[in-house]
Amino acid sequence: MERGSDAILATERYGSQERWSYRLKDGRMEREREGEERRGTAASLMSVFKSVFLPQGYPESVSEDYIQYQFWDTVQAFSSSLSGTLATQASLRGVGVGDREATVAAATITWILRDGTGMLGRILFAWVKGSKLDCDAKKWRLFADVLNDFAMFIEIVAPAFPACFTLIICIAGVFKSLVGVAGGATRAALTVHQARRDNMADVSAKDGSQETLVNMAGLLVSLLLIPVVTDNSVLTFALFFLFTSLHLFANYWAVRSVIMETLNQARLSILTHQYLLDGRVLTPALANHREPVFPEFSSSVPVRLGVRLGEVVDSPEELQLALKNNDNRYLIGVKQGAVCVCLGRGVSVQEEVRSVFQVQCLRAVLSSHCPLGGAVGALRESWTQADARDLWGLVSESHKRIDRIFPAFFTGLKEAGWQTDRTLLDWDEWRADWGKKTD
Known part of the structure; x- marks a missing residue:
């Protein structure tokens, strides 16, 4: 050269x-x-x-839904910061700030009681619902924000009831402690989803930087807002409802924008029903857009995963019925109107997915209002023609039919972009061993 x-x-x-x-x-x-x-x-x-x-390597180092989620998360954090300012002002007024007759001791006791009840609530909530937060991160994320707004509303109205102020503030403290557990845990679950280069710490740290910047902006606006709303209850409530509406709107679209490729029970149910309808396996984007983000309080046929063996079979005869036509490391039974799954030790992820796929098929058969054709329609017809009370016969027949349709479904999951090496299904920890089926 x-x-x-x-x-x-x-x-x-x-x-x-x-x-x-x-x-x-x-x-x-x-x-x-x-x-x-x-x-x-x-x-x-x-x-x-x-x-x-932004995390190092953006946008390749994060999920595709990262920037959309962070936009709505920023909006909700800003509005929540302003709502929190109004709630804090009301709480301080309630404990006697500005009142000559109020004592420091009384205000301190109120604050201690609020923090103490909140700590107890945090421990109890983590004990009861801690294992559920990974499985339904979107629902619990939205639940946390709705509960946070309700807690702030209670704090704002508390000064209007001076005789019950301490009790009301303690209730708000409990609610906020639940928010802390649910919000923090689900944020961690979403961070795991967003981090695509084992860079969870970097994604989490930059998320903290973004939130700090938003809170600083909220503080500056609050400095202008406080003199305006002081001693003006009507304006305080009007602004609170405005900021709360914006907060809930942004939170809804934040969780709706998340596209998770890991299977949980809701997403797998959506995929199963669509596959049984027309043989299609939905992509993660389509299934996530259909996933409900509000808690569902009723189910036509409840599902219980990872139960004790005694909750599936009651006798050696029922164990043999559960093993009929079943070569898998799981047992399925219909008990007291619920479909229960007992896992064997060493069960694979594919068998976990298969068991829930089979459970969804059984739910469709048992739910008369669910008009599905194909394999499920044939299974329902054969069960109806036989003794409709023979639930073990239904389970046995379902094993044979699932053997024919599940392999293609599982292959479709991989081709559509779903993760098939791990799941977020809501399994309990019971595992059992049972003898081999006798012919």
């Missing part, structure tokens, strides 16, 4: 954001940024902003 030529010797890039080239100029190798002549001050500031508030 001749001296003084402008030939490119090598190129490099920093993620997908920056590209550099090494050129030979006057016998020396010089490094230049591609497009540097078009790079202005605004672009430089944007680059600094991204490096401070």
Whole structure:
């Protein structure tokens, strides 16, 4: 290569954001940024902003739904910050700030009682619902934000009831403690989903930076807001409901924007029903858009996963019935109107998915209002023609039919982009061993 030529010797890039080239100029190798002549001050500031508030390697290092979720999360955090300011002002007024007759001891006792009841609530909620938060992160994320708004509303109205102020504040403290557990746990679950390069710590840290920036903006607005709303209850309530409405709206769209590729019970149910209808396996985007984000308080046929063996079979005869036509490491039984699954030790992820797929088919058969054709329609027809009380016969027949349709369904899951090496199904920890079926 001749001296003084402008030939490119090598190129490099920093993620997908920056590209550099090494050129030979006057016998020396010089490094230049591609497009540097078009790079202005605004672009430089944007680059600094991204490096401070976005994970390293963005957008390749995070999930595709990251930026949409973070946008709505920012909106909800800002509105929640303003609502929290109004609630804090009401709480301080309730404990006697500005009242000459109020004592420091009384205010301190109120605050201690509020924090103490909140701590107990946090422990109890984590004990009762801790294992459910991973499985339905979207629902519990939205639940936490709705409960947080309700707790702040209680704090705002508490000063109007001075005789019950301490009790009301303690109730609000319990609600906020539940919010802390559910919100923090589900945020961690969503962070695991967003981190695509084992960079959960970086994603979590940058999320914290974003939230801190939003809270700083909320504090500045609050400084202007407090003098306006002080001693004006009507304006306080009007602004609170405005900010709360914005908060709930943003939270709803935040959880709706999340597209998780891991199977939980709700998403697998949606996939199963669609597959039984027309043989299609929905993509993660389509299934997530159909996933309910509000708690469902009723179910025509309840499902219980990972139960004790005694909740599936009551006798050696029932054990043999449960093993009929069943070569899997799980047992299914219909007890007291619920479909129960007992797992054997060493069960694979594929068998876990298969068992819930089979459970959804059984639920469709047992639910007369669910008009499904294909294998489930044939299973329902054969069961109706036989003794409708023979639930073990239904389970046995379902094993044979699932043997024929599940392999294609599981292959379709992989092709559609679903994770099939792990699940978020709501399994309890019971595992059992049973003898081999006798012919």
